[in-house]
Amino acid sequence: MEQQEPLVPGQVPEQDREVKALLNAGRLPEANTLFDQVMTRLPTGLDRWTRSAVLVNRAKLAWRLGRIPLALELAAEGWTDLDGEQPDSPAAAQAMHSLAYLLEGIGNRRAAVDMLRSSVRAARRAGAAEVLGHCLQGLGGTLNFRAISSPPDVAPAIFEEARDCLKEGLSLTKDAQMHRALLGAYSRSLAGVGELDLAEEHARETLRLAARADDKWALAVGNWVLAVVRRDQGKLVEARTLASRAVAASEAINDPSLLLRFSQDLADICARMGDSVGEAAALRCSVAAGKTASETLQEGLAQALEQRRVAVQAQRLAVAAQEAAARDPLTGLANRLGLERAAARLLEGSAARGRVPWLVLVDVDWFKDVNDDAGHAAGDAALREIARLLRRECRAEDLVARWAGDEFVVLLGEGNAPDVGPVVAERIRAAVDAHEWNVVLGTARRPTVSIGVAAGPAALDQLFAAADMALYRAKRRGRNRVEVEPSIDLPV
Structure with a gap:
């Protein structure tokens, strides 16, 4: 068996990180192939928390690849290791962060935010700066989306909390991929509290770093934030162009949640311009994204149910075989x-x-x-x-x-x-x-x-x-x- 370097608590295996990078670059077939290789082995010698973190992170990758039954199976196994106590391990914080992503994906939004707050607390207790930055990115990014869908009198306070989380995260992380994710989310929270010039500055830096790293996820976010800034500045033509780029990038990486959000904002910009054709196209894209997300989840749950049915059937057959082995076929008595x-x-x-x-x-x-x-x-x-x-x-x-x-x-x-x-x-x-x-x-x-x-x-x-x-x-x-x-x- 191939020797592997032991994982530092909270660290994600290198090949798992490569799968995520391929996903963010929109290289889905390659990501699927590498993920299949990753799933053939689990790093050895893992403690309870690190094993949980690896399992749940892989559940998150499986979810993004549309492999919902596998995602649910991995998440359930990893989540079980987290039950029963208040962890102070960086690996446990990572596992909670990934679980929150999945909870968000199945629509349990309140539970997702609660889990993200728990991940931040666990990372603080562990004193793990890099992991804390990752968890703050998850919490801040999720709060951004909550603020967007909240009433106008509530949204600013949520954006402010998101901004503070993301600013702290930027001061902690040294990982380039995580830095881009934090920077993009931070720029959106700045736009949400009205700091448009600063938001534009950080969004442009996000785009520059994204282009250098072939990170279409960060490219989508950067264009989205610039579109929001231009919309709020009243520069609607440019806002429409930038929002269209964000939609195209999110389509390339097969991220229905981003596509749903970005296409809704594009529809809003088109409506303000009186561009009914553009608005209708953006709304169709939004509906399609929502339908895709719903159908993916429904299909995945159906597959999970079928897999559970097959597992129960196999278990019954195994029990029947055990009983048959313990029974005399001639008389029907126990043997x-x-x-x-x-x-x-x-x-x-x-x-x-x-x-x-x-x-x-x-x-x-x-x-x-x-x-x-x-x-x-x-x-x-x-x-x-x-x-x-x-x-x-x-x-x-x-x-x-x-x-x-x-x-x-x-x-x-x-x-x-x-x-x-x-x-x-x-x-x-x-x-x-x-x-x-x-x-x-x-x-x-x-x-x-x-x-x-x-x-x-x-x-x-x-x-x-x-x-x-x-x-x-x-x-x-x-x-x-x-x-x-x-x-x-x-x-x-």
Whole structure:
């Protein structure tokens, strides 16, 4: 296996970062191919929080690639590791940040903001500057979108909080990709609080850095912010051009959420200009983006449901296979494996309730003669009849099994009466002896059973050994009889 450098807490594996860079560059087929390679391995030696961060970050990448069932599966697994305590790990902060992205994607916006605030608190507790910058970018960018959709009297305060988060994030991060994301979001929050000149300055710097790095995500954001600035300055023709560029860039990177936001702003600019054709085109783009996002989520959830159905079906088949492996196909009783699996639980339950378990060992007399006289098919039919008689004479909670060949075992776990084992054994013997065998065996020799019985708070093998001794006596003393072995360490 390829050796990998150990991850610093909060660090994302290099190939995961490459997938994100390909996504931001609009190189979706390459991103998908690399992501498939990434998913074949998880870095080894990860602590709980780092493993969670890697899983949830990959869930975020899967979401952007439209692989919704995989995204949900990865997110659920990573989220589980975060439950139960207040983490102070940079990796936990990263995981929360990525989870917030997914919560936003499925429309749980309040939970997304709460998760982002938790990620910021975790990063602060951990003292991880770079991770804190990343989490502040997520919170600030999300607050920007909240402000845009909020009433005019509420929006400025939300933009101000976003601006403060993003400004702090810019002072912390040294990562070039994250710097571009922070700078673009910061410029939008500046425009939101009316600082248009400063917003334009940072938006142009975002575009310059984006062009150098082939980062279409940052290119889309930079053009969007400039479009907002020009709109608010009343320069609508230029605003329309810039907004159109933002829409085109967001289409190239397959980001429905950005496309939805940018196309709505383009429609607003066109409406202010009286450009009904442009407004209609932008609205169609907006509706299509919303429809794409909705259909992607619905299709993904449908796929997730189908995968869950298949998993449940597979689980049921596995359980059925386990049950089949523990069941005798001829008689339908538990086989030796089934008896050994269930006996421990039955014996433990009996001990817990202060009951004495009994083991009844049944052996068919003269069974070889039955096979020789009537044939093996008739012999099999006789065994099935004896199995039916055993079930009839025992309770549902008793464990009845075919041990081997013509030997059967009954384990009674609720032996409340002191003689319940011998009583049940005698019922079984009498039922077999009195059974009408002519239909099954014709004129062949009628089978009877010899039975050995033992009791005591002992393990299955000890009970079996004691009952076997009693069975031997029953055979030696003439067959078609019940013998009871003295109790094994029974309390007085």
